[in-house]
Amino acid sequence: MDLLTRTEEIILLSVHELRDSAYGVTIRDLAADLTGRRWSIGAIYVPLDRLTRNGFLKSHSGDPTHQRGGRRKRLYRLTAKGVTALKETKELQDKLWAAIPGVSALRPRPV
Amino acid sequence: MDLLTRTEEIILLSVHELRDSAYGVTIRDLAADLTGRRWSIGAIYVPLDRLTRNGFLKSHSGDPTHQRGGRRKRLYRLTAKGVTALKETKELQDKLWAAIPGVSALRPRPV
C-alpha cells in the first residue's frame, strides 16, 4: 500500500479532474481553488516530478498551441498505480472518520 | 486555516477516539490498527510533541497505576484548536472528493 501525502493527493486529484489539460499551471490553479491557498511554482513541480518518478503519473509534451508565445506544456496523466493509490487513500480516510460522529458534533471534551 | 498533514490527522483522530486513555503507546497501537502499518516510537512522539507545542493538543502526567512497573504516562487531549483543525481537514477532504465519481469508478483513462 502506497499512502499518499496530502499534497500528493491534491495534485493527483487535480490531474484527474483536469483530464487532457493537466499541466503545471492548470494544476496549480485548481489546487489553489480547491484548497483556498496560494501554491508556489515549486510546490507543484517538485511533487509532480516525484510522483512521475515513482510511477503515479506519466507525462508527455503537449503540441504547440498557436497562441501568443509560451513554451510547450508538459501534460500529466494518472497511471493505474496512481489511481490505486488514490483509492486506497480515500478508503483509509473513510475508515479513519467512520468511527467519528458527524464533524459538526466534534468538540473538545472539558477537563 | 491550519491544514493538517496526514500523520497529524491520524494522531489527532486517535487521541480523540481514545478519550481518557490517549498516551504514546495506545495512540501508536490505534494508529497501527487504523492504517495497517507499523509505527515506530519516534513516528508517534515527534508529531505528538509538535502538535502540543503548536496548540492542537495539551498533555498532563497520568497517575501511577499500581500495575507491575512502568513509568508514568503522558496523557493527551485535543484542544479547541485541534478540533477546529480536524474539522477543517475533513471539510477540505470532503470538498476535494465531492467532484470525483465514486471511488470504485476511478480508473486511469487510456492514452
Place this chain on the structure above:
DNA sequence: TTATATTTGTTCTATCTTATAGAACAAATA
C-alpha cells in the same frame, strides 16, 4: 530493608523525505 531486576513509557537525536519559494532558463509567437 536495601539493592537489583524487570517492566512500561518517554525523551532525545540523527537521518531521510517532503514541502516551499522563487530565480534562472527555455521555447514559443509577435
Place this chain on the structure above:
DNA sequence: TATTTGTTCTATAAGATAGAACAAATATAA
C-alpha cells in the same frame, strides 16, 4: 529582438521515521 508562457533547477525549511538512551514505576532477592 521582445514578450509571453511554461518548466527546470536549487536552496532551505518542515515533517517523518527509526531506535538508542534514559527515566520511573513495581517486584524480587539478599
